[in-house]
Amino acid sequence: MARIRAAFHDPDGTRYGIPTYWWKGAPPGYATRRQLTAAGLRPGGQPIAALVLWQGVGGTRTAHLYRLDLAAPKRTATPAQRTAIDKALTARRTCRTCHQVRPYFIPRSLGECLACAFPQEDAA
Template sequence: MTDLDALTARTGIRAEFYDPLGTRYGFPTFPYHYAPDNLATRRQLRADGLRPGGQPVVAQMLWRHRQQRRVAYLYRRDLAAPKRTATPAQRALIARMLLARRTCRHCGITRPYYIPRSAGACLICEPGGGTR
């Protein structure tokens, strides 16, 4: 009994998504949670403070969720670059943009919450949102 057969018997994970040579899918493919340790998704790279850095996708993970086939692309960890950090000017710009999202256009008051884009006004100025 191979590791893959034991995996299918123990967990019910389908062997159809195990194709490390890429003969079936044209791309190295692994079942969910069974990719090699030297490969990572974008989220896993981000959690480690890395980014793909322009490298191509080298493999994929496939799994089924609610009758749909899901895919996650995998990148090599050794070729990943460190995440870029924002400059002080970029951080200041982001702070101004977030402040603008909390400032009501009608009354000009900065609220402790983001103004709903659907209304375009704070909950007090919005019709039916409360009294002034």
Template sequence: MSHRTAARFFDPTGARHGIPTWPWRMAPPHLVTRRQLAARGLRPGGQDIAGQVLWRSRRYNAPGGVRAAYLYDVRLALPKRTATDRQRAALAKALKARRICPDCGTDAGYVLPRHLGTCLDCAAGWEVAS
């Protein structure tokens, strides 16, 4: 990143961009993205965005090619909630239902394609060996 770009995105007070802004890899260590929070087993926990990181990207088709990542204060983050046993059981039941073919009634071993609505064997008209 050139010094010009870094200077353009460096605004720790938020006077120019409305919220505190840093260039790529220059944010304070206590400010992290949602993904970084998740990797640490944390969630934002209702806190407001504490800042942002801006960088230029040639692959991004927004005006000016500028991308943004919002930052949260890790000191205010809360632990991730864990699912209860009943929630896990309900999720397992729902996922299993997505694998059961309505035509032949077998567990296909994969999630059925929605555009077919059946397993691949039934969609192709093949007879499933019992």
């Protein structure tokens, strides 16, 4: 085992206070938040079960691991929530000046679509 891996290998949690493994050295049954999301799961309020430590740019990097058996399924938005999201996104694409729905989000710095903010460039 390389020295750097040996420095991060603490499955009992005596050195770091929580079970710690090196990069790609965690046993099955643990997953990071991103891995849970990819599997359609979420931590579900469980505490951090273990850590993964590795040497990265700027020092030691950390990833939290959660237990797969305690993970809960991801929640999905209700139809009413999806309708509200669609309305909000449409409002972000609607120009206040010409009231047209654009295929891009209206820049907040301008407050109107690009055609209304720069009419001389649109005519050219």
